[in-house]
Amino acid sequence: MTDQREGRLLFVAAIFLFLYSIILTLSPAVRERTWDVAYRFSHWVGFVLWIGIVIVAHRITSRRLPDRDPYLLPLASLLGGWGMLTIWRLDAGFGLRQAIWLGVSIAGLTAIIFTPKNLGFLRSYKYILLTGGLGLTALTLLLGTNPAGFGPRLWLGCCGFYFQPSEPLKLLLVIYLAAYLADRLPIHQRIFPLLVPTVFVTGLALLLLLVQRDLGTASIFISLYAAILYLATGKRRALLAAAIALALAGSIGYFLIDIIRIRLDAWLNPWSDPSGHSYQIIQSLLAVANGGMLGLGPGLGSPGLVPVAHSDFIFAAIAEETGLAGTLGLLAIFGLILARGLIISLRAPDRFRRLLAAGLTAYLGIQALLIIGGNLRILPLTGVTLPFVSYGGSSLLTSFIALALLLAVSDQTEETEPASLTSPQHHYLLAALLGIGLFTASLAGLWWAVVRAPDLLTRTDNPRRSIADRYVLRGQLLDRNSQPIDITNGKSGSYQRVYLYPNLAPLVGYTQATYGQAGLEASLDNYLRGLQGYPVSTIWWNRLVYGTPPPGLDVRLSLDLQLQKKADQLLGEFKGAVILINAQTGEILVMASHPTYDPNRLNEIGSFLAQDKNTPLINRAAQGMYPPGTALTPFLSALQKNGVNDNPTTEIYKTLGFYSTPAVEMPQAAPAKVGELENLRVSPLQMAVAAASLSNSGMRPTPRIALAVNTPQDGWVVLHAFNQPTRIFSADIAKNAASQLSAQDQPYWEWTGFGGPNTEISTWYLGGTMPNWQGTPLTVVVLIEGNYPATAQAIGGQLLQTATNP
Amino acid sequence: MSGPIVLGLRILLALALYVFLGWTLWTIWQDLKRAGQQATTQKIPAIRLEVQIKNQAVISRTFSQPEIILGRESTCDVLLDDATVSARHAKLNYHHGQWWVEDIGSTNGTTLNDEKLTIATVLATGDEIQCGNARVSINRGGMGTVSSTQSLPE
Numbered sequence: 001m002t003d004q005r006e007g008r009l010l011f012v013a014a015i016f017l018f019l020y021s022i023i024l025t026l027s028p029a030v031r032e033r034t035w036d037v038a039y040r041f042s043h044w045v046g047f048v049l050w051i052g053i054v055i056v057a058h059r060i061t062s063r064r065l066p067d068r069d070p071y072l073l074p075l076a077s078l079l080g081g082w083g084m085l086t087i088w089r090l091d092a093g094f095g096l097r098q099a100i101w102l103g104v105s106i107a108g109l110t111a112i113i114f115t116p117k118n119l120g121f122l123r124s125y126k127y128i129l130l131t132g133g134l135g136l137t138a139l140t141l142l143l144g145t146n147p148a149g150f151g152p153r154l155w156l157g158c159c160g161f162y163f164q165p166s167e168p169l170k171l172l173l174v175i176y177l178a179a180y181l182a183d184r185l186p187i188h189q190r191i192f193p194l195l196v197p198t199v200f201v202t203g204l205a206l207l208l209l210l211v212q213r214d215l216g217t218a219s220i221f222i223s224l225y226a227a228i229l230y231l232a233t234g235k236r237r238a239l240l241a242a243a244i245a246l247a248l249a250g251s252i253g254y255f256l257i258d259i260i261r262i263r264l265d266a267w268l269n270p271w272s273d274p275s276g277h278s279y280q281i282i283q284s285l286l287a288v289a290n291g292g293m294l295g296l297g298p299g300l301g302s303p304g305l306v307p308v309a310h311s312d313f314i315f316a317a318i319a320e321e322t323g324l325a326g327t328l329g330l331l332a333i334f335g336l337i338l339a340r341g342l343i344i345s346l347r348a349p350d351r352f353r354r355l356l357a358a359g360l361t362a363y364l365g366i367q368a369l370l371i372i373g374g375n376l377r378i379l380p381l382t383g384v385t386l387p388f389v390s391y392g393g394s395s396l397l398t399s400f401i402a403l404a405l406l407l408a409v410s411d412q413t414e415e416t417e418p419a420s421l422t423s424p425q426h427h428y429l430l431a432a433l434l435g436i437g438l439f440t441a442s443l444a445g446l447w448w449a450v451v452r453a454p455d456l457l458t459r460t461d462n463p464r465r466s467i468a469d470r471y472v473l474r475g476q477l478l479d480r481n482s483q484p485i486d487i488t489n490g491k492s493g494s495y496q497r498v499y500l501y502p503n504l505a506p507l508v509g510y511t512q513a514t515y516g517q518a519g520l521e522a523s524l525d526n527y528l529r530g531l532q533g534y535p536v537s538t539i540w541w542n543r544l545v546y547g548t549p550p551p552g553l554d555v556r557l558s559l560d561l562q563l564q565k566k567a568d569q570l571l572g573e574f575k576g577a578v579i580l581i582n583a584q585t586g587e588i589l590v591m592a593s594h595p596t597y598d599p600n601r602l603n604e605i606g607s608f609l610a611q612d613k614n615t616p617l618i619n620r621a622a623q624g625m626y627p628p629g630t631a632l633t634p635f636l637s638a639l640q641k642n643g644v645n646d647n648p649t650t651e652i653y654k655t656l657g658f659y660s661t662p663a664v665e666m667p668q669a670a671p672a673k674v675g676e677l678e679n680l681r682v683s684p685l686q687m688a689v690a691a692a693s694l695s696n697s698g699m700r701p702t703p704r705i706a707l708a709v710n711t712p713q714d715g716w717v718v719l720h721a722f723n724q725p726t727r728i729f730s731a732d733i734a735k736n737a738a739s740q741l742s743a744q745d746q747p748y749w750e751w752t753g754f755g756g757p758n759t760e761i762s763t764w765y766l767g768g769t770m771p772n773w774q775g776t777p778l779t780v781v782v783l784i785e786g787n788y789p790a791t792a793q794a795i796g797g798q799l800l801q802t803a804t805n806p
Numbered sequence: 807m808s809g810p811i812v813l814g815l816r817i818l819l820a821l822a823l824y825v826f827l828g829w830t831l832w833t834i835w836q837d838l839k840r841a842g843q844q845a846t847t848q849k850i851p852a853i854r855l856e857v858q859i860k861n862q863a864v865i866s867r868t869f870s871q872p873e874i875i876l877g878r879e880s881t882c883d884v885l886l887d888d889a890t891v892s893a894r895h896a897k898l899n900y901h902h903g904q905w906w907v908e909d910i911g912s913t914n915g916t917t918l919n920d921e922k923l924t925i926a927t928v929l930a931t932g933d934e935i936q937c938g939n940a941r942v943s944i945n946r947g948g949m950g951t952v953s954s955t956q957s958l959p960e
Contacts, residue, residue, distance in 0.1 A: 005833055008829070009826065009829060009830060012822065012825055012826040012829060013826055015822050016819065016822040016823055016826060019815055019818050019819040019822055020819060022815060023812055023815045023816060023819060026808060026811070026812050026815070027812070029808035029812075030808045030809050030812045033808070033809065034808075035807075035808060070833075071830055071833075071834070074826075074830070075830070078826065294816060294817070294820065295816070297812055297813075297815075297816045297819075298819075300812075322819070322820070322823075323820075325820040325823070325824075326820065326823065329820075329823040329824060329827060332827050333827070336827070336830055336831075417901070417902055544813065545809035545810060545812075545813050546809050
């Protein structure tokens with residue numbers, strides 16, 4: 001009956017891991033959305049090893065412990081296999097080591113099972129065992145190393161094999177306390193003499209751990225000591241004292257020990273330092289959020305982004321790839337292990353084994369809750385492992401030895417009467433505390449994976465966005481005649497953005513893993529990334545199936561590459577901006593800003609660009625703010641004739657739109673504050689929009705840059721201007737003003753003005769078609785930093801001529 | 807196409823996990839039910855008590871419940887209506903395959919075969935319990951012999 005039940009559950013566990021392995025094998029095909037990929041196979045070695053190990057464990061326990069608890073081995077084996085495959089998915093080398101350690105752990109389990117069943121040797125040799133454990137831990141003070149080469153030196157190592165003595169020390173403490181209290185409690189009447197030896201050894205262990213800065217293990221020690229003492233004596237004070245001790249140690253440590261302060265600060269205020277001390281916890285939460293309900297699937301998330309994902313943060317890795325469904329299952333498995341452990345304790349035939357089983361259960365429960373709580377930001381982060389799951393030989397071996405002891409205690413026939421118990425209340429309270437812990441963890445998982453996920457995933461420091469860019473085609477940016485400006489090259493997995501017309505860089509910007517996004521690549525990102533323009537269901541389906549948005553949509557811009565090239569050529573080495581705008585529709589045909597840079601070489605030049613005194617990253621046409629000076633004369637004289645006022649007023653500037661940013665989807669500088677007169681600054685784009693009204697019978701258009709987006713279901717969909725044009729002059733005034741400025745022998749008006757003090761003078765050129773012009777009404781604005789009126793006029797004039805005589 | 811296939815596998819993966827958990831819980835539930843049934847159908851060998859208070863007539867009663875309380879209070883299973891008997895005087899209960907007698911804090915104490923009871927003691931047919939002026943003789947039906955190797959629980 002027991003063997004059959006255990007066998008069946010192990011079979012279901014094997015099916016689970018088999019499915020996990022299949023998905024992991026197929027995962028590259030899903031990522032790259034093609035069958036022609038390199039599949040992953042190496043983890044099947046781990047799966048086969050797991051099958052072998054589990055069969056051996058099942059056989060041995062069946063023979064030696066016929067009346068054991070039938071659930072513990074399947075539960076622990078599922079956790080062990082799940083962890084091992086997750087580690088393999090993160091790093092095949094670690095995965096193989098973990099599989100081998102799983103074998104070693106089962107060997108350890110066998111060794112325990114073959115000892116006499118009443119575990120009397122543990123009871124007899126409790127001091128020797130504990131002293132040995134303390135000795136080995138003390139040895140790390142002298143000979144300690146860290147396999148990673150840095151960090152706390154908690155390991156003893158030789159010949160590529162590392163061992164962390166503080167792991168088995170927890171187990172040895174449980175054994176010692178159970179044995180000591182079981183032996184002494186019936187004799188001693190007074191509690192204090194009874195506790196002196198236990199306080200002494202626990203204090204010694206704590207001291208060692210504090211010196212070694214192994215604070216996670218130290219807090220487990222305090223909690224374990226309190227739990228076992230409570231179970232043995234029934235004094236609730238023990239739990240209270242431990243809670244106070246932990247809080248006190250935490251607050252004293254906050255002021256005295258750096259690592260505690262850093263950890264606590266990172267826990268309390270993670271968002272204030274997301275790339276520093278809180279990096280780990282925020283990456284962990286991002287992974288949990290990315291997993292959502294069902295998870296992305298084994299091999300399909302990016303859990304490798306979380307530091308030490310294979311060890312401390314394996315819960316986050318599991319959450320990302322199997323989602324809330326997986327984490328709730330994992331918590332339920334731990335819940336079952338703990339429940340079985342407490343039942344075993346209640347059924348134990350003597351006091352020693354009862355305390356031992358309860359202590360081992362508390363050890364597994366406290367450690368699991370501590371690290372899961374740390375991963376989910378319920379508790380401060382402590383660097384302990386998740387029992388049975390995390391990478392690490394010492395941890396795995398210790399967990400399985402604890403399991404073996406529980407199995408040995410559970411091996412009682414139904415006739416065996418449990419030892420008498422004054423009251424089961426203490427076990428109930430322990431069960432309730434552990435249950436509340438697991439329930440809180442489930443709620444926290446729900447919170448991060450569902451409620452807070454949308455906010456978290458759109459954070460700019462979520463590196464998953466740039467990973468998705470490598471696998472999902474980004475939309476193209478095209479000019480008004482469908483000439484490509486920015487395209488994406490390569491194949492899925494190594495997509496790369498190519499900027500075919502680098503001179504436009506200040507306007508169109510870039511999208512790149514290290515430097516993020518800028519310009520139109522940033523402001524049109526939702527279309528280019530496929531997050532807008534699709535039906536919601538398509539986006540949802542792609543997110544569910546591939547974990548990424550659908551392929552990005554192409555966007556057609558209003559730019560005319562032909563004219564843009566001309567403008568760039570004319571502006572040449574001058575620092576400044578050129579804008580050519582359709583005065584009626586507001587479509588921006590040309591937007592040049594010099595100096596410019598080559599976004600294709602961002603990797604090499606990115607760090608210099610930001611410090612370049614010539615600020616090539618700034619789009620001078622929209623982000624540069626310049627004093628308008630005499631460039632405003634045409635507007636002022638036009639409005640003056642209207643009888644409004646002699647001097648420029650707030651009202652006039654407001655009419656001209658100088659106190660607001662033009663409503664167009666590109667990064668722009670903040671506008672001048674309302675009421676600013678003396679120190680007014682305007683961007684060339686603001687000036688162009690205002691000047692357009694002279695060519696457009698007094699109507700100020702709303703500028704447009706993105707004309708249409710190519711959606712799969714409706715083809716090209718027009719993106720309308722954000723606002724209607726506003727009238728700022730009557731048609732007559734515009735006509736008069738334009739004819740007064742009319743250029744000699746040319747069908748257009750023009751005006752050159754200067755702004756700013758002599759040291760920082762800038763030259764403005766404004767020009768445009770006459771209001772009665774039969775063709776497309778156009779307006780040009782040229783701004784050059786420095787005193788270059790002739791150049792500005794030449795650039796503007798030639799551009800207008802080219803544009804009006806195609 | 808790989809995406810929807812793997813999505814199906816992912817759903818199966820989650821299902822496998824919950825089948826595992828569900829099965830575990832179901833078998834635990836079965837265990838619980840079985841244990842419950844066993845507890846309710848557990849055979850407790852009948853015990854006959856012959857009660858005599860002072861010189862009144864002997865009252866004889868047979869019990870098949872696991873716990874019998876003797877005392878002066880009306881809620882007791884065996885009512886010993888005498889001033890020398892405490893409200894709740896002594897307890898007989900069945901476990902480890904035996905009937906045990908135990909004093910539960912009486913004022914005048916309990917004796918078994920004229921020896922004062924200090925801890926729970928196994929009963930055999932013919933044993934006599936004295937609670938104050940009340941005398942209770944035990945008849946365990948056909949299973950009157952006591953195995954002398956029976957050890958006390960810790």
